[in-house]
Amino acid sequence: MSIEKKIVSQASFEKLVLQLKEEGKRIFAPVKKGTIIGFDEISSLQEMTNDYIVTKQSAKSVAFPKAEKLLSFQSTKEGVMMKDKDFNAIPEVVLIGARPCDAAGFNSLNAIFNWDTQDALYTTRFSRTTIIGISCSKSDAKCFCTSVNGNPGSTEGSDILLTLIDNGNYLAEIVTEKGTALASKYASLFEAAPEVDKEKYLANVPVAFDVDAVLKGIVSSFDNPLWVEQSLRCISCGACAFVCPTCACFDIQDITIGAEHSRKRSWDSCGFSLFTIHTSGHNPREVQSQRWRQRVMHKFAYMPDRQQIVGCVGCGRCSRACSVDMNLKEHLINLAEEIAK
Amino acid sequence: MESIRKKAKELIESNAVQLVIGYGEGSDNAVRTLFVRKPEDADKLIYDKRCVQNLAFYLMKHEVKHMGKIGIVAPLTVMRTVLQLASENQVKEANIVVLGLGADNSLLNLNSFKEIQEHIATRDLLLPEKENARITEIDGMSKEQRWDFWTDELSRCIKCYACRAACPMCYCIRCQVECNQPQWITAEATPMGNMEWHLMRAMHLAGRCVNCGECARACPLDIPINLLTYKTVLTVKDHFNVSAGTAAEMESVLSSYKIDDKENFIN
Amino acid sequence: MSDFEPKIVAFVCNWCTYAGADLAGTSRIKYAPNVKMIRFPCTGRIDFMLLMKAFAHGADGIIISGCHPNDCHYTSGNFHARRRWIAFRELADFMGVDVNRVFFSWVSAAEGARWAEIVNKFTADIKSQGPYTSFADIASIEQKDAVL
Numbered sequence: 191m192s193i194e195k196k197i198v199s200q201a202s203f204e205k206l207v208l209q210l211k212e213e214g215k216r217i218f219a220p221v222k223k224g225t226i227i228g229f230d231e232i233s234s235l236q237e238m239t240n241d242y243i244v245t246k247q248s249a250k251s252v253a254f255p256k257a258e259k260l261l262s263f264q265s266t267k268e269g270v271m272m273k274d275k276d277f278n279a280i281p282e283v284v285l286i287g288a289r290p291c292d293a294a295g296f297n298s299l300n301a302i303f304n305w306d307t308q309d310a311l312y313t314t315r316f317s318r319t320t321i322i323g324i325s326c327s328k329s330d331a332k333c334f335c336t337s338v339n340g341n342p343g344s345t346e347g348s349d350i351l352l353t354l355i356d357n358g359n360y361l362a363e364i365v366t367e368k369g370t371a372l373a374s375k376y377a378s379l380f381e382a383a384p385e386v387d388k389e390k391y392l393a394n395v396p397v398a399f400d401v402d403a404v405l406k407g408i409v410s411s412f413d414n415p416l417w418v419e420q421s422l423r424c425i426s427c428g429a430c431a432f433v434c435p436t437c438a439c440f441d442i443q444d445i446t447i448g449a450e451h452s453r454k455r456s457w458d459s460c461g462f463s464l465f466t467i468h469t470s471g472h473n474p475r476e477v478q479s480q481r482w483r484q485r486v487m488h489k490f491a492y493m494p495d496r497q498q499i500v501g502c503v504g505c506g507r508c509s510r511a512c513s514v515d516m517n518l519k520e521h522l523i524n525l526a527e528e529i530a531k
Numbered sequence: 532m533e534s535i536r537k538k539a540k541e542l543i544e545s546n547a548v549q550l551v552i553g554y555g556e557g558s559d560n561a562v563r564t565l566f567v568r569k570p571e572d573a574d575k576l577i578y579d580k581r582c583v584q585n586l587a588f589y590l591m592k593h594e595v596k597h598m599g600k601i602g603i604v605a606p607l608t609v610m611r612t613v614l615q616l617a618s619e620n621q622v623k624e625a626n627i628v629v630l631g632l633g634a635d636n637s638l639l640n641l642n643s644f645k646e647i648q649e650h651i652a653t654r655d656l657l658l659p660e661k662e663n664a665r666i667t668e669i670d671g672m673s674k675e676q677r678w679d680f681w682t683d684e685l686s687r688c689i690k691c692y693a694c695r696a697a698c699p700m701c702y703c704i705r706c707q708v709e710c711n712q713p714q715w716i717t718a719e720a721t722p723m724g725n726m727e728w729h730l731m732r733a734m735h736l737a738g739r740c741v742n743c744g745e746c747a748r749a750c751p752l753d754i755p756i757n758l759l760t761y762k763t764v765l766t767v768k769d770h771f772n773v774s775a776g777t778a779a780e781m782e783s784v785l786s787s788y789k790i791d792d793k794e795n796f797i798n
Numbered sequence: 799m800s801d802f803e804p805k806i807v808a809f810v811c812n813w814c815t816y817a818g819a820d821l822a823g824t825s826r827i828k829y830a831p832n833v834k835m836i837r838f839p840c841t842g843r844i845d846f847m848l849l850m851k852a853f854a855h856g857a858d859g860i861i862i863s864g865c866h867p868n869d870c871h872y873t874s875g876n877f878h879a880r881r882r883w884i885a886f887r888e889l890a891d892f893m894g895v896d897v898n899r900v901f902f903s904w905v906s907a908a909e910g911a912r913w914a915e916i917v918n919k920f921t922a923d924i925k926s927q928g929p930y931t932s933f934a935d936i937a938s939i940e941q942k943d944a945v946l
Contacts, residue, residue, distance in 0.1 A: 225753050226687070246752060247689070256689050257719035331559045422595070423564040425588060427693035429751040443711065443718045447855060447937075456690065456719040464709055477594050511751035513697060514564060514584065515557035669892065678894025682936055715847050722936040727850055730893060734846055737885045759889065766888040771881070785885060788877035790867070794884050798903040798916070 195383040200358035202379035204235040219286040248435035253316040262452040283319045291505035293323045293347030295435025301497035323348030329393040332506030334519045336395045343392040399526040407529030421482035430508035431459035534638040539573040549599030554582040585743035587612035588699040602628040608743040611776025618781040644779035685725040697749035737763035738784025741776040804858040804924040806833040814865035821910030829914035830921040842875030846886040853933045859924035866904040
């Protein structure tokens with residue numbers, strides 16, 4: 191599908207948000223609260239901040255919430271009565287301000303949640319989500335999207351990608367059918383676009399390592415001592431997996447309050463020491479180096495192999511969240527060097 | 532800095548230790564833990580005001596424990612953590628060499644836990660000013676304001692347990708949150724579950740917290756959870772006149788009692 | 799407001815307070831039926847998480863009661879409990895939990911009348927304070943639709 195280009199002025203953008211809100215859609219955008227910038231619900235564009243490279247947390251919770259009820263059941267005299275999830279209650283969501291890396295992250299989640307079983311909850315939530323991405327005009331040392339087949343102005347994963355150009359106006363690239371439907375519905379807010387050199391408004395993110403070389407050589411690096419070296423300082427906190435836009439591991443538990451029970455899923459991390467513990471007590475990934483290796487290989491070996499997608503978008507959130515400076519970008523550079531040897 | 536490097540080199544060269552844990556340069560002007568196993572690596576050790584991580588955490592890390600005798604660069608919080616871990620029988624004096632740092636950051640000559648204890652007795656164990664001020668501020672709020680403050684802050688929590696992972700005193704192999712028979716703490720990140728978790732964690736640290744602040748530093752969402760554990764530090768000091776990590780053999784505060792423990796709320 | 803009957807949960811030790819409550823019963827002393835007694839071998843067994851859970855599941859008030867100091871059936875259980883409560887009460891108060899809704903007492907096996915008095919007074923007190931909605935409010939926020 192060829193990408194249509196339009197211009198959306200600041201005023202039109204504000205109007206668009208109001209119209210979408212009036213339609214009953216829930217709108218999420220980056221909001222500053224204290225020192226944290228995260229995706230929060232907004233009613234008007236004024237609440238959104240532009241002062242971010244990426245948000246602290248990823249946007250994955252619009253489709254994969256941090257805590258989600260799967261089903262509920264009650265103990266009654268007649269037995270256990272089950273109540274399935276009400277899919278109609280899942281709201282229509284518009285996600286504004288996702289960076290190109292965030293939008294691309296959903297591709298990984300889509301691949302995982304539609305792999306061997308279709309996850310009805312995730313797919314329903316995602317199908318009701320419209321992503322209006324915003325390109326990156328700045329980056330920092332932790333970013334490495336260009337090393338994993340992304341770039342600061344990539345349209346991959348967005349329904350509409352906005353790039354801030356001059357005078358508060360945006361270049362709007364209408365990427366998907368969902369995007370086209372939205373732009374047509376509010377055609378008055380999307381003006382014709384003259385030729386715009388998008389590149390000059392984008393951040394410059396130099397390529398840090400050759401991802402194809404990493405993909406090719408990572409499996410044979412399984413026994414390389416560098417995994418132990420790299421992970422010595424890791425404290426197994428799980429923060430990286432929780433802020434990552436492509437991490438999808440979850441735990442399921444039943445909660446009981448009185449006679450009401452619900453089955454809930456919540457985020458989990460393969461970095462946790464008990465993640466792989468068996469009921470026998472045996473833990474195949476007993477030490478951190480095994481877990482660290484698994485995390486990187488999942489993204490750069492297993493996912494490419496099974497889902498034909500690199501499981502990392504180079505957003506750098508993991509490195510920013512890490513309190514012991516693990517710095518995934520640096521580790522991947524080192525890995526590429528090891529492989530090249 | 533030079534004296535730290537020299538001492539670390541000596542320790543490794545003489546095989547007094549097989550590993551020195553210290554601070555080194557990280558990426559983008561950050562500091563990261565340095566594991567020195569070869570004498571020449573000792574030159575990479577640094578110490579400046581960026582060095583705040585509680586290195587004593589690694590004394591409890593499985594892989595590190597098995598590396599042999601360990602030397603550790605130890606500003607005050609690390610020294611206190613080592614003593615607290617010793618008093619909980621988690622580290623042995625024979626396995627560890629502490630490169631203690633004085634209040635002026637100079638390298639001290641502390642050759643036993645007893646000497647460390649004596650040194651700590653000369654140090655100021657007050658909470659950091661910023662946190663103390665915030666605790667006082669919260670204490671001054673009304674009960675409803677405090678509830679709103681904490682439920683608001685903790686609703687952000689995603690139950691990543693980075694706070695627990697970063698804390699050197701949280702070394703339980705199977706934490707209470709990992710038990711589901713019974714399910715004390717709901718696993719999910721709902722406001723109720725978050726309040727339960729953080730209250731429980733703070734209580735389990737009462738009398739053991741050395742106010743290193745790693746919990747808040749590790750939190751990816753800047754939630755000031757260290758204020759909760761610091762509050763217990765104040766309570767334990769006020770009521771039981773004890774500070775964690777001040778002796779290598781100390782009774783565990785909440786596992787012991789005095790017949791004349793005073794309170795004003797039991798009828 | 800006058801229709802509100804508070805739910806009071808009492809965590810009591812078997813040897814003193816529970817026996818005291820028994821004495822109140824055998825002496826036919828009437829006291830408020832709002833209280834649900836939970837019997838422990840000793841107050842030292844009472845985990846502070848139980849108090850949180852009681853509030854989370856709808857208790858409006860909590861009574862914790864055991865043997866007088868020096869009278870513990872297990873010698874020192876209540877001393878341990880006392881220390882734990884000192885720490886817990888301050889932390890819970892710091893977090894905004896309404897610690898006025900938690901009543902601590904030492905009630906011996908001979909103090910049946912006193913037990914009844916404590917229950918009656920506390921129940922009336924909670925009745926006038928109203929239901930404890932803080933926990934219920936946050937417990938009801940289930941994030942089934944909550945995104946982010």
